[in-house]
Structures are given as C-alpha cells and as structure tokens.
Amino acid sequence: MTNIGVTELGYLGIGIRDLDAWRFYASEILGMEWGDSNGELSLRMDYWHHRILIEQSDEDDVLFAGYRVAGPEEFRMMQHHLEECGVPFKVASPAESEKRCVLEFLRLSDPAGLSIEIFHGPLVDRHKPYRPGRGMHGRFVTGSGGLGHIVIRDGGVEETYRFYRQVLGMRGTVEVRFEMGGVRREPIFMHCCERDHTIGFGVGPLPKRIHHLMVEVDNLDDVGLAYDLARRNGVPVLMAPGRHANDSMFSFYMQTPSGWFCEYGYGGAPPNHQSEYNLVGDIWGHEMVATSYTGEVGRETPG
Ligand SMILES: [Fe+2]
Structure with a gap:
C-alpha cells in the first residue's frame, strides 16, 4: 500500500443561499472571522487566509473539499499516483491557484461526485492576527490537524473507502456498529493526520453532500458559549451536548442556515493506529433533539 496521501482537510468551499443569515451564524454563533476582499467571501479560523470559501448558490451545500499535501514534490508524486490509479484529475492554472490562495492545486471527484481539491502552499497571513466574530475564551484547534472533519x-x-484509502491515502475503518429501525449501520471514519478522523461516511442516505462539519475549540467554555448562543438565537439543535466514544469529542450539533449541521467540539483525541469499534457511539449524552439524524422525519440514524 502506498504512503502517498493527503495530510489534512485544509479548506472547504460552500454554496449558500442566505448570506446575511450565514454572516450572523458564522460570526456570532461559531466565532469565525467573516472575510470580504474584493467580493471574495470567506471565513477565517486562524492565520490562514481562509478555511471556508463562500459562494452564493441555491445549493446550500458543500461545493468542494481541499486536502493538503506537504509541498511541490508531494504534489508531483500525487499526480503520478493518480495517473497510476487511473483517476482523472485536472491541474488548475496558475491564475486559478492564485485566486484560491494556494501555490498549486488540482481537481478530481470522489465516488459520490463531491469535488476534491488537492493543494499545497496555502496563503498564511501571519501579519493579520485572527479576529473572532464574537468573544472567544480560547481559539480554534487547527494546526496540523486541519480545519476539522x-x-x-x-x-x-x-x-x-477504496477511494479515500487507496487514492487519497487515508486510514481508518468502522468505529461504531449499531442497528436502528431494522437497518444495520457501520459508519467508517478515516484519518490522515493527528485528528481522530478527517472524514466519516456510511451513515445512511443524506439529503445533502455534507451532513456536518466539525470544528474544534481549545476551551470547554467556548462549546458552552456556542450552545447558549445557539439556544438564545433560535438555532435548531440536532444533538444535545455529549461525548463521542471514538474521538472523545465533547460536542453538540446544530443546524447551519443551509440545513446541514455543524458539530462544535472540544477535547478531541488523536486517531487509533489499530482499529477498534463500539456499539453505542457515545460515552454519554448526544441525545437526539431533532426528529432524526438528518433533521428529516423517517430517516433516523444516530452516529
Ligand atoms: Fe463529527
């Protein structure tokens, strides 16, 4: 098995319909920094120029996920590897890369049709300290763990699984096994860095390309504050606070203005390098507040 692989989820592109609702949500509930330079909308979480790129779109869904490789040699090796795997891809032009604020990137698709970007050399604005959209007790946990999962x-x-394992080089497998409504679910969680998982899938049918984005903070009180702010501002909560068994994350889930969800967490553990699974999914809590995991009646799948 090859050692070539991505090293973190560096950025996400999202298409959103209601810019005003998102501006409030991202700044005032999540604590992200809203960026608007020459009409290019983005969200910051640290020194990086952006962690989330925003396009106005009726899709209200994720548009692309940007995965990092270490540098130019790894970027060339990845291209060679993609050719060997027979996976079609397109290297972006220098002008496209500059617009994306990376040195180089290429595009391909995952098996569900999600647009994947593999890049190296993100623009990091170290001269511009991160300025949260609302007061924070601490800061977002990014660094070598990427922006989240x-x-x-x-x-x-x-x-x-084959795509993320063999093509992108992630590792992982089933971490929880459960049955609901007579249907057995075995979601798979895969890692590529010190975060327990960078992606999860296999949770059942989803109405959108993304179910949730998890962002992590380094202070427990920021999870409590986000929860208070969500409740105070009428943000629908999907799952009450609790602690996951696989990544030890203390978190809660709330709906974004686009209908998909954000998990806001603290205290995530690094990945297990040898597989293990459980039958419950949580150490405690994470009670389902909405009617179902997808927020839709009749699609009950915890996870
Ligand atoms: Fe999660």
Whole structure:
C-alpha cells in the first residue's frame, strides 16, 4: 500500500443561499472571522487566509473539499499516483491557484461526485492576527490537524473507502456498529493526520453532500458559549451536548442556515493506529433533539 496521501482537510468551499443569515451564524454563533476582499467571501479560523470559501448558490451545500499535501514534490508524486490509479484529475492554472490562495492545486471527484481539491502552499497571513466574530475564551484547534472533519454522503461505502484509502491515502475503518429501525449501520471514519478522523461516511442516505462539519475549540467554555448562543438565537439543535466514544469529542450539533449541521467540539483525541469499534457511539449524552439524524422525519440514524 502506498504512503502517498493527503495530510489534512485544509479548506472547504460552500454554496449558500442566505448570506446575511450565514454572516450572523458564522460570526456570532461559531466565532469565525467573516472575510470580504474584493467580493471574495470567506471565513477565517486562524492565520490562514481562509478555511471556508463562500459562494452564493441555491445549493446550500458543500461545493468542494481541499486536502493538503506537504509541498511541490508531494504534489508531483500525487499526480503520478493518480495517473497510476487511473483517476482523472485536472491541474488548475496558475491564475486559478492564485485566486484560491494556494501555490498549486488540482481537481478530481470522489465516488459520490463531491469535488476534491488537492493543494499545497496555502496563503498564511501571519501579519493579520485572527479576529473572532464574537468573544472567544480560547481559539480554534487547527494546526496540523486541519480545519476539522466532515461527514459526507458516500457513493457506496466500499467504493468510497477504496477511494479515500487507496487514492487519497487515508486510514481508518468502522468505529461504531449499531442497528436502528431494522437497518444495520457501520459508519467508517478515516484519518490522515493527528485528528481522530478527517472524514466519516456510511451513515445512511443524506439529503445533502455534507451532513456536518466539525470544528474544534481549545476551551470547554467556548462549546458552552456556542450552545447558549445557539439556544438564545433560535438555532435548531440536532444533538444535545455529549461525548463521542471514538474521538472523545465533547460536542453538540446544530443546524447551519443551509440545513446541514455543524458539530462544535472540544477535547478531541488523536486517531487509533489499530482499529477498534463500539456499539453505542457515545460515552454519554448526544441525545437526539431533532426528529432524526438528518433533521428529516423517517430517516433516523444516530452516529
Ligand atoms: Fe463529527
């Protein structure tokens, strides 16, 4: 098995319909920094120029996920590897890369049709300290763990596993096994850095390409504050605070203005380098507040 692989989820592109609602949500609930330079909308979470790129779109869904490789040699090796795997890709032009604020990137698709970007050399604005959209007790945990994790719609669990394992070089497997409504679910969580998982999939049918984005903070009180602010401002909560068994994350889940969810967490553990699984999913809490995991009636799948 090859050692070539991505090293972190560096950025996400999202298409959103209601810019005003998102501006309030991202700044005042999540504590992200809203960026607007020459009409290019983005969200910052640290020194990086952006962690989330925003396009106005009726899709209200994730548009692309940007995964990092270390540098130019790894970027060339990845291209060679993609050719060997027979995976079609397109290297972006220098002008496109400059617009994306990376040195180089290429595009391909995952088995569900999600647009994937592999890049190196993000623009890091160290002269511009991170300025949270609202007061924070601490800061976002990014660094070598990337911006967080995403749980995504899969294009068949086995095919999706093969893609993220063999093509992108992530590792992982089933971490929880459960049955609900007579249907057995075995979601897979995969890592590529010190974060327990960078992606999760296999949670059942999803109405959007993304189920949730998890962002982590380094102070427990910021999770409590986000929870208070969500409740105070009428943000729908999907799952009450609790602690996951696989990544030890103390978190809660709330709906974004686009209908998909944000997990806001603290205290995540690094990945297990040898596989293990459990039958419950949580150490405690994470009680489902909405009617179902997808926020839709009749699609009950915890995770
Ligand atoms: Fe999560």
